[in-house]
Amino acid sequence: MRHQLRRAIAATSAVAAAGLVTVACGGDDSADGGKTELTIATFGEFGYEELYAEYERLNPDIDIVPHTTGQGGPHHQAMFTKLGAGSGLEDVVAIEEGHMPEALGKSSRFHDLSEIGPSDVGPDRWLDWKYESGQDKDGKLLGYGTDIGPLAMCYRKDLFEQAGLPSDPEDVKALFETWDSYFEAGDEFIAEVDDVAWFDSSAQIFNAMQNQLDVGYFDRQDNLTIESNPTIRQNWDEVTDAAARGQSAGLVAFSNEWNSGFTQSAFATKTCPAWMLGVIEEQAGEDLAGEWAVTDAFPGGGGNWGGSYLAVPTQSEHPEEAAAFAAWLTEPEQQITAFKAAGAFPSQVEALESPDLLAATNEYFGGAEIGELFAAQAQKVGEAQYKGPGDGKIQENAATPALQSVEQGASPDEGWQQLVQSAKQIAS
Incomplete structure (x- = not known):
């Protein structure tokens, strides 16, 4: 999942091993001249550093004490441990969307922001699906939405040209219209280009397909749907069939080998949420500037x-x-600032309409108008898919390992049974 804007880069760095600092949930109000100390726990790169100083300037009676972990996994593990212990949590905690279902299952441990938050902060501030994903089944608002990761497709123009495929961003759209057209184009590509896969990882493709379903791994009664929803198995078959035909590079996302895959031209296309642009630029390097689109x-x-x-x-x-x-x-204004600082794409309606955002371009990707592009992609996301408790764990600890086992030689049926059994254990 993780995702996570340019924080995905941080997840692969040495600093990622650092754990959260364990602190009391609030500071001593008598410290620093009687100021109120507010602690905040984030992970990776949220682009908030300048904003902390600005908030203190606007609120002289507040001291902001940030605690940042390089990697999302340790951050959330520490957060849920402290949540269970009943002490040690910061005043504000960041929760990544993949871990939000687990937090929603423990909603009694969080305040309802619609009750304690500023009266002028309402649902109309956010995209509908973003706001809805921050609510539990009873409508309690656990989280104010920060960034989002609307999906586009990134690809190597030079490799497409080598395969005889169209390479202009407008001309390639037909290749990416449906999953059928995507996999068909993959067959054409690997038939023409040796030693380059069509996509990086079966799990990356499968997870994108899974998140598009009306009903995901759980229904709204928290029943596991992996065996009752035939579309999940259909998606599995499509992905594993494509991998069997040689379309997958078989890389583990965010591993060292995956990172190296960008510079080594191991694959030609990449599922591309807004934050992935920073990851590609970081890993592919200057030599491939302009080749990625x-x-x-x-x-x-x-x-x-x-x-x-x-x-x-x-x-x-x-x-x-x-x-x-x-x-x-x-x-909205702060979301624009965070976008400029760290590539965190805004979830606020007003921010998505801002000329400042819409004018944003990316020279590494050939001057692509990324502000306008991803704002349009964000509007294509429909109703929020319900995520039951354990949804993120199934994606991360069941689906991904099962697909990796298929890429390493297990049959698709064996991998499917591994996924089903692991999902049942997580859901039980």
Whole structure:
């Protein structure tokens, strides 16, 4: 999942091994001249550093104490451990979308932001599907939406030309119109270009397809649907069939080998949420500047991968102040600032209409108008898919390993049974 804007780069760095600092949930109000201390826990790169200083300038009675972990996994593990212990959590905590279902299952441990937050912060601030994904089944609002990861498709223009495929961002759209057309183009590509796969990883493709379904791994009664929803198996068969025909590079996403795959031209296309552009530029390097392109097309119409929320645990000693701080960080103007600082694509309706955002371009991707492109892709995301408790764990700890086992020689049926059994264990 992770995703995670340019924070995905941080996940592969040495600093990623660092754990969260364990602190009390609120600071001593008598410290620093009686100021209220607000702690905030994030991971990777949210683009908030300048904003912390600005908030303190606007609110002289507030001291912001940030705690940042390089990698999302340790961040969330520490957060849920502290949540269970009933102490040690910060006043504001960032929760990545893949871990939000688990947080929603523990909604009693968080404040309802619609009750304690500023009165002028309403649902109309966000895209509908982003706001809805921050609510539990009873409508309690656990998190203010930060960034999102609307999906487009990135590809290597030079490799497409080598295969005799169209390479202009407008001309390639037909290749990425549906999953059938995508896999058909993959067959054409690998028939013409030796030693280059069509995509990086079966799991990356399968997870994108899974997130497009009306009903995911769970229905709204939290029943596991992996055996009752035939579309999940159909997606599995499509992906594993394509891999069997040689379309997958068989790389583990965000591993060292996957990172090297960009420079070694191991694959020609990449599922591309907004934050992935930074990852590609970082890993592919200057030698491939202009060879990577991005188009506002995605098989099946679109989707979202990544993005986070800011929540206020009931442990906070300053819940209203914390909610006001989280609300300010997610205002349109601040979301634009975070986008400029770290590539965190806004989830706010007003921010998505901002000329400042819409004018954004990316020279590495040939001057692509990425602000306008991803704003349009964000509008293509429909109703939020319900994510039951354990949804993210199934994606990360069941589907991904099962698909890797198929890429390493297991039969698709064996991999499917591995997925089903692992999903049942997670859901039980």
